Amino acid sequence: MHELSVTRSVLEIALAHAQRVGANRIQRINLVVGDLSGIVGESVQFYFDFVSRGTPAEGAELSFRHIPAQFRCHSCGAVYEPEGSDWSCPLCGEMEPEPVGGRELLVESIEVEK
Ligand SMILES: [Zn+2]
Known part of the structure; x- marks a missing residue:
């Protein structure tokens, strides 16, 4: 359940941000997702709808930039x-390179309503 814990931390970051700026409602969360992160956008949105229930982030839309x-x-x-x-x-032609980028999952920005 890697994505569930990732989703929870996204929610925590978003809620902390909303509180800091005095927002009542989070409308959209823009995320940056590396292709090696193993994160599937659709399932993060699915988990997010679940964990954000009853919070100011309920109903927020997640947007993913790969x-x-x-x-x-x-x-x-x-x-x-x-x-590919x-x-x-x-x-x-070396077959076992070291990954140096693409594992990120970051909250890039948050759109709120005051
Ligand atoms: Zn080489």
């Missing part, structure tokens, strides 16, 4: 964005 995976090659040091499911290094 950022691509990025790898660094152990052998030649190249940093690249893989194409081929993650090998385009320069030297």
Whole structure:
């Protein structure tokens, strides 16, 4: 239930922000999701509808901006964005690159109603 705990922390961040700015209602939460995060937008929205019930974030819409995976090659040091499911290094063919980007799940901004 990785997504449920992720969704809870998104809700906590959003509620803390709403409280700080004195908002009564959260309308939209803009998220940045890395392609390697394993997060599926639809299921986060599903969980969010559930965990936000009775809070100022109830009914808020989640919007997802995807950022691509990025790898660094152990052998030649190249940093690249893989194409499709081929993650090998385009320069030297190394098969086990190190992921350096694309695991993020961040709250980018929140739209509220006062
Ligand atoms: Zn390489």
